[in-house]
Amino acid sequence: MMTERERLLRQVQNHAFALYETGLYLDGHPGNAKAVAYFDKQRTMWQQAVDEYERTFGPLTQKSCAATEGGRWSWIDGPWPWEAEG
C-alpha cells in the first residue's frame, strides 16, 4: 500500500521521466513537432504534480524551498531520497 507522499512523488517521477526522455530524444531530433508537443503537455502535468507534492511534503529543489514554508528552511527535512522512498 502506497502512502499519499509516495503516490504524489510517483506522479512527479513519472512526468519528470517523460520530460527527460522526450528531451533526450529531441536532442537528436530537434525538428520533431510531435515530440515537442508531447514535451509541452508533460511539462504542464509535471508542474501540477510538483506543486501538489510540494504543498504538503516540502520542497523538491532548493529554489522552491521558500515558497513552501514561510520563514523556515524546510529543505533539510527528511526523508532523503535514498531513505526508502516510494
Next chain:
Amino acid sequence: MWAYEKKLQFPVKIKNPDPRAARVIISQLGGPDGEMGAASRYLSQRYSMNCDKVKAILTDVGTEELAHAEMISAILYQLTRNLTMDEIIASGFDTYFVDHTTGIYPVAASGVPFDAKYFGVKGDPIADLTEDLAAEQKARVTYDNILRLVDDPDVRQPIKFLREREVVHFQRFGDALSETQDRLDSRNFYAFNPSFDSCGKGSKKRKKQG
C-alpha cells in the same frame, strides 16, 4: 551548473537487507562499467564535440548517469541497513566493512577502487562516441549479470530500469554518431578529426613549411 532534485529518478524501496547482493551491485557504482565512470566519461567528452546535438546528448545522458549513481547508492544503502556482525561475516561483506563500515564508497565488486582509467577522452568525436556505444553495452551486460545473481523483486525492479536506460542511451549515442558521420567528408572519413583539423588549411601550411 547542476541543481539537486530531492527525489530518485526511479523509486528504490528495499524491505530486506542483503549484503551479499550489495557486494556485487556496488560494481555499478565504482566498477569498470559503472555509473560514476559513465557520468565522468560523457560530461568530460562533451567539450570536444563538433556539433550541438551531440553536446546536448552527452550533457543530458551524463546528467542522468549522476542520478543513476544515486540510485545505485540508495540500493546499497538499503541493502546494508540493520546488519548484525554475524550477517556481515557470513555474507563476505566483512572485507568491505573493515575499510568503509556501511558507508558508500565507489569500488568494483572485486574491491578495486574507482579509477578514471575506466573511461577515455580522445578529443575525436568518432573515437569518443564509439567508446560510448560500447560503454552502454558493457553496462547493460553488467546489469544482466546482476539480474542473474539477485532474486529479490525489490532490488530487481530498479536494476531492470537501469538496464533499460543503457539500451536507450545506446540508441541516442547511435543518433549522435550518425549525426557526426553525416557531417564528415566521405572521401576523408577517418583521416580527419573535425574537432581539431581545420578542413585542410593546417596541413597546407605544414606542406609549405616542409
